[in-house]
Amino acid sequence: MIRWLIFLVVFGVIDLYAFQALKTVTRNQYIHWAYWILSLLVIGNFVYHYFGFSRSDGFSHSHGYAFAFLVTILVPKLFLLMILFGEDVVRVFSFGVKKGFGIGEDEGAWSGRRRFISQLALGLAAIPLASFLYGIYRGKYNFRVLNYTLYFEDLPDAFDGFRLTQISDIHSGSFDNPAKVEYAIDLINEQKSDAICFTGDMVNNKADEMLPYMEMFKKLEARDGMYSVLGNHDYGDYIRWESEKAKVDNLERLKQIQGEIGFNLLMNEHRYIERDGQRLAMVGVENWGKGGFKKAGDLAKAVSALDRDDFTILLSHDPSHWEAEVVDADKNFHLTLSGHTHGMQFGIEIPGLLKWSPVKWRYKQWAGIYEKLGQYINVNRGFGYLAFPGRVGIWPEISVIELKKGVKEA
Numbered sequence: 364m365i366r367w368l369i370f371l372v373v374f375g376v377i378d379l380y381a382f383q384a385l386k387t388v389t390r391n392q393y394i395h396w397a398y399w400i401l402s403l404l405v406i407g408n409f410v411y412h413y414f415g416f417s418r419s420d421g422f423s424h425s426h427g428y429a430f431a432f433l434v435t436i437l438v439p440k441l442f443l444l445m446i447l448f449g450e451d452v453v454r455v456f457s458f459g460v461k462k463g464f465g466i467g468e469d470e471g472a473w474s475g476r477r478r479f480i481s482q483l484a485l486g487l488a489a490i491p492l493a494s495f496l497y498g499i500y501r502g503k504y505n506f507r508v509l510n511y512t513l514y515f516e517d518l519p520d521a522f523d524g525f526r527l528t529q530i531s532d533i534h535s536g537s538f539d540n541p542a543k544v545e546y547a548i549d550l551i552n553e554q555k556s557d558a559i560c561f562t563g564d565m566v567n568n569k570a571d572e573m574l575p576y577m578e579m580f581k582k583l584e585a586r587d588g589m590y591s592v593l594g595n596h597d598y599g600d601y602i603r604w605e606s607e608k609a610k611v612d613n614l615e616r617l618k619q620i621q622g623e624i625g626f627n628l629l630m631n632e633h634r635y636i637e638r639d640g641q642r643l644a645m646v647g648v649e650n651w652g653k654g655g656f657k658k659a660g661d662l663a664k665a666v667s668a669l670d671r672d673d674f675t676i677l678l679s680h681d682p683s684h685w686e687a688e689v690v691d692a693d694k695n696f697h698l699t700l701s702g703h704t705h706g707m708q709f710g711i712e713i714p715g716l717l718k719w720s721p722v723k724w725r726y727k728q729w730a731g732i733y734e735k736l737g738q739y740i741n742v743n744r745g746f747g748y749l750a751f752p753g754r755v756g757i758w759p760e761i762s763v764i765e766l767k768k769g770v771k772e773a
Contacts, residue, residue: 563594
């Protein structure tokens with residue numbers, strides 16, 4: 364209760380401060396009333412879902428949209444607060460100078476400046492408002508195919524030009540538009556990759572979340588097979604179960620669903636893909652993550668029967684596993700495929716110029732290709748979404764990676 368009271372007080376202060384900008388720009392009482400009615404509806408809906416409801420059954424669509432609408436109006440108001448607070452600091456300083464030295468602008472000049480600053484602040488606040496609304500309406504299904512080419516001197520000749528498609532973090536329980544999901548499935552098949560790799564989090568909590576989409580995902584095809592691992596959400600750790608057996612049965616059902624779709628689920632084990640007497644090892648570990656996440660992954664067990672010189676691709680859901688155990692392992696893992704971060708579903712990306720998201724402060728490798736000690740990791744930005752039902756600047760991703768023999772030209 365104390366946390367909720369603190370939250371409401373803080374939100375109220377932000378709301379009051381932001382309202383000053385609107386009040387300065389317009390005296391229209393209808394607009395003023397609309398502002399407060401909208402704010403009360405959004406905060407009331409949020410409190411109702413997060414305080415009035417039990418969330419033992421997980422994160423529902425209604426929870427997601429309550430959170431989304433709160434963030435959508437809160438972020439622009441924070442913009443207003445920062446700009447107006449800065450202007451108030453200058454104003455207080457100027458008032459002190461005027462009182463102390465008798466110099467400074469009169470109230471009329473400050474009134475005009477305040478109006479200009481408020482108009483500017485409202486214009487700037489409209490940018491995140493529009494971005495979040497777009498992210499909720501369109502961004503979450505704005506699928507992008509990102510192509511990468513990686514060079515390896517020790518790649519077996521038979522696999523020169525081998526293409527694999529990676530998807531991650533389906534989170535099927537969050538979907539609300541089957542037609543968009545089916546479009547993305549067709550987009551994956553259009554890549555005509557040799558293998559498809561899924562790096563975990565098929566559901567939010569329960570295996571049944573995948574049932575409405577199984578027939579769609581059964582259409583996935585790749586000539587050298589499809590491979591998958593589990594993510595932290597797949598274990599059902601984030602909701603209450605009526606019994607431990609129910610939780611275990613749920614995980615077994617999810618494993619069965621992956622098999623029915625056509626995935627070779629790798630549980631701390633490996634499979635070989637063979638061509639012309641040469642082979643490539645697909646290795647998969649259970650979830651292993653820093654920061655309180657499940658550490659079921661057993662890398663040593665997964666590679667125990669591999670030859671040291673086997674060309675190896677590792678599927679590991681959480682990218683924190685890469686630097687913690689993979690890069691410095693005795694076995695060389697040429698390429699690791701991970702997901703988990705979603706790129707926080709929020710950020711700014713300008714190809715070749717800028718890639719930023721707040722999630723970078725939590726994960727060193729959070730989106731795209733990284734290299735260390737001659738080994739690579741691709742962190743997929745995610746196929747689906749979780750909690751916030753949208754994406755802003757960080758779009759859902761289908762990664763296509765081509766393996767080439769040799770050294771990349773400078």
